[in-house]
Amino acid sequence: MKKNTSIATLSIIQMRDVSASYDSQNFVLKNVSMNVKRGTNYAIVGASGSGKTTLLKLMNGMMIPSSGVVLYNYQKPDLKNKEYKKSIAKIGYISQTLGLVKNSSVLDNVLIGALPRLNAVKSFLKMFPKDEIDTAHEVLNLVGLDTKSNRKVHMLSGGEKRRVAIARALMQKPDILLADEIVSELDSVTAREVMDVIKDAQRKFKLTAIMIHHDMNLALEYANRVAVIKDGDKVLEIGVDGEQIIDFQTGDLTQEEIMEMYNEPKK
Amino acid sequence: MNPKNNLLIGAIIAVVVVMSYDVGVDPIAFVDGLPNLGIVLKEMTEFESEHWGIAFWAMLETIEMAFIGTLAGVMISLPLSIFAARNISSKYVYVPLRALLAATRTFPSILWAILFVIMVGLGPFAGILAITLYTIGFISKLQYESIEAIDYDPVEATTAIGLSKIQLIRYVIIPESAPHLLSQILYMFDYNVRQTSILGIVGAGGIGFYIINYIKFFEYGKAAVFMLVVLIAVLAIDWISVKIRDRYIMKAQHGQQVKVKTN
Numbered sequence: 001m002k003k004n005t006s007i008a009t010l011s012i013i014q015m016r017d018v019s020a021s022y023d024s025q026n027f028v029l030k031n032v033s034m035n036v037k038r039g040t041n042y043a044i045v046g047a048s049g050s051g052k053t054t055l056l057k058l059m060n061g062m063m064i065p066s067s068g069v070v071l072y073n074y075q076k077p078d079l080k081n082k083e084y085k086k087s088i089a090k091i092g093y094i095s096q097t098l099g100l101v102k103n104s105s106v107l108d109n110v111l112i113g114a115l116p117r118l119n120a121v122k123s124f125l126k127m128f129p130k131d132e133i134d135t136a137h138e139v140l141n142l143v144g145l146d147t148k149s150n151r152k153v154h155m156l157s158g159g160e161k162r163r164v165a166i167a168r169a170l171m172q173k174p175d176i177l178l179a180d181e182i183v184s185e186l187d188s189v190t191a192r193e194v195m196d197v198i199k200d201a202q203r204k205f206k207l208t209a210i211m212i213h214h215d216m217n218l219a220l221e222y223a224n225r226v227a228v229i230k231d232g233d234k235v236l237e238i239g240v241d242g243e244q245i246i247d248f249q250t251g252d253l254t255q256e257e258i259m260e261m262y263n264e265p266k267k
Numbered sequence: 268m269n270p271k272n273n274l275l276i277g278a279i280i281a282v283v284v285v286m287s288y289d290v291g292v293d294p295i296a297f298v299d300g301l302p303n304l305g306i307v308l309k310e311m312t313e314f315e316s317e318h319w320g321i322a323f324w325a326m327l328e329t330i331e332m333a334f335i336g337t338l339a340g341v342m343i344s345l346p347l348s349i350f351a352a353r354n355i356s357s358k359y360v361y362v363p364l365r366a367l368l369a370a371t372r373t374f375p376s377i378l379w380a381i382l383f384v385i386m387v388g389l390g391p392f393a394g395i396l397a398i399t400l401y402t403i404g405f406i407s408k409l410q411y412e413s414i415e416a417i418d419y420d421p422v423e424a425t426t427a428i429g430l431s432k433i434q435l436i437r438y439v440i441i442p443e444s445a446p447h448l449l450s451q452i453l454y455m456f457d458y459n460v461r462q463t464s465i466l467g468i469v470g471a472g473g474i475g476f477y478i479i480n481y482i483k484f485f486e487y488g489k490a491a492v493f494m495l496v497v498l499i500a501v502l503a504i505d506w507i508s509v510k511i512r513d514r515y516i517m518k519a520q521h522g523q524q525v526k527v528k529t530n
C-alpha cells in the first residue's frame with residue numbers, strides 16, 4: 001500500500017491485543033487487534049455470541065478492556081474521563097436494541113442527539129434553538145420520516161424505528177457511526193433501503209461507519225472491509241476488489257481458503 | 268387434595284373460631300339486630316327535601332378537598348420520587364427518604380387529620396393537609412417503583428451519546444415512567460374521595476361531619492341518606508375514571524390496542 005499522510009488515512013479506531021470479559025474469568029474477546037481508517041465503511045460479522053457487540057462497546061467506552069489498548073481518535077475511551085465525555089457526543093451509537101424513548105415523539109427522540117450541545121437550563125425547558133430543530137427535520141427528511149415527526153415511537157414499524165435511531169445518531173453530528181445489527185431483523189428489501197440511507201448520510205457528512213451485520217453478503221456489498229469474529233477472535237479481515245476477495249489480515253490466504261473460512265460463521 | 272392442605276385449612280378455621288370468641292363475635296346479635304335496619308329505612312323516607320341541598324354541598328366540599336389534596340400530593344411526589352429511585356439517586360438520599368415516605372403511609376389519613384386539626388384548627392384545610400401527606404407517601408412509592416422498572420435500554424443508549432444526568436431525567440426517565448402516572452392519579456383521587464368522606468368525623472371538613480353528628484343525635488335516617496350520597500358520588504367518580512382510563516391510558520400503552528367490549 002502507498003504511504004499517504006492526508007487526513008483520510010488517519011486512524012479513527014485502533015485496537016491492540018484487546019481482551020475483554022464481563023466477569024474477569026471468561027474472556028469474550030481474546031487479543032483482538034484492528035485499525036479502522038477515517039472514512040472507511042467497516043463491517044463486523046460473526047455468529048451469535050461471538051463478541052461483536054462487546055467489540056463495539058469497547059470502541060465508545062461503554063466497556064473497558066481487561067487488557068490491551070483501545071484508542072478512539074488517539075484517545076482512550078473512558079466515560080469517567082471529563083475530556084473524553086465531551087468527545088463521546090461525536091460518536092454516533094446505535095445499539096442492537098436501538099435505545100429509543102418509546103413514549104416520546106419521533107422529533108423528541110431525534111433532538112436527544114443534540115442535547116450534549118445544549119446547556120442545562122435550555123435543555124431542561126426543552127428550548128432548542130431554531131437551527132437545531134431545522135437540523136432535526138433535515139435528518140428526518142434524509143431518513144424519510146419527516147411526515148411522522150410527531151408520532152410516538154411505540155407506534156412505528158420496526159424499519160421506521162431503525163430510521164429514528166439513525167436520525168438521532170446523525171443529529172449528534174458524528175465523526176463516526178457505530179451501528180449494532182440495525183438491519184438484521186428486516187427483510188432484505190427494507191434492509192437495503194436502510195443501508196442506502198446510511199450510505200447517503202455517510203457521503204454527505206463524511207462519516208466513518210462501523211457496522212455489525214448478520215448477513216455476510218450485505219456486509220461485503222456495503223463495506224470496504226469486513227472483519228470476521230469467531231469465538232472472540234478476529235479470524236479474517238477481508239474486502240472485495242472487483243470479483244476478487246482480498247485478505248487484509250495476513251495477506252497470504254488464497255481465494256479458496258477465504259471462502260472456506262467466511263462461509264463458516266453464517267448459520 | 269393432599270392431607271397437608273386439609274390440616275392447614277383446619278388449623279386456620281380453628282384460629283378464626285378462637286379469635287372470634289376472644290373479640291365477642293355474636294351471630295345471634297346480628298340476627299336480632301336485623302329489624303333495626305327496617306327502622307333506618309323507614310326514617311330515610313321521612314328525609315326532608317331541603318336536606319338534599321346540604322348533602323350536595325357537603326359532598327361537593329368533600330370532592331374539592333380530595334381533588335386539591337390529590338393534586339398537591341402528586342406535585343410534591345414527582346420530584347421526591349426521582350430522589351427516592353435507586354437507579355438515579357444516591358444511597359444517602361434514597362434510604363432516609365424512603366423511610367420517611369413509608370412513615371407517612373403507616374397511618375391512615377384520618378390519624379394525620381387529627382394531627383392537622385390540632386395544628387391548624389377544625390375545618391377542611393386540616394383534611395386537605397392530611398390527604399396531601401397521605402398522597403405523597405403513596406404516589407411517591409408508586410412513582411419511584413415505576414422509575415426503577417423502566418427499560419434500561421434507552422438509558423444506556425443516551426448515556427453513550429453523552430447526556431448529563433438532568434438531561435437523562437428530563438428526556439428519558441420522565442417520559443418512560445409517565446404513562447402509569449395518570450392511572451395512578453385517578454386511582455389515588457378515587458381513594459381520596461372515600462377517605463375524605465370520613466375525615467369530618469374528626470372535624471377535618473367534608474360530609475363525614477354531618478354523618479357523625481346525625482348518628483350522635485340518633486337521626487339514623489338522615490345519616491343513611493348522606494351515606495347514600497357518598498355512595499352515589501363514589502360510584503360516579505369510579506365510572507368517570509374508568510372512562511378516562513379507557514380513553515387515554517389503554518391507548519398510551521406501548522403499541523397496545525384498545526380492547527372493545529362485545530357485550
Ligand SMILES: Nc1ncnc2c1ncn2[C@@H]1O[C@H](COP(=O)(O)OP(=O)(O)OP(=O)(O)O)[C@@H](O)[C@H]1O
Pocket residue numbers: 022023028046047048049050051052053054055096
Ligand atoms: N452483560 C453481559 N454479562 C455477561 N456476559 C455477557 C454480557 N453481554 C454479553 N455477554 C456474553 O459475552 C459473549 C459475547 O456477547 P456479545 O453480545 O458481544 O455477542 P454478539 O456477537 O454481539 O452476539 P449477537 O449476534 O447475538 O448479538 C456472549 O457469550 C454473551 O453471553
Ligand SMILES: [Mg+2]
Pocket residue numbers: 052053054096180181
Ligand atoms: Mg450483539
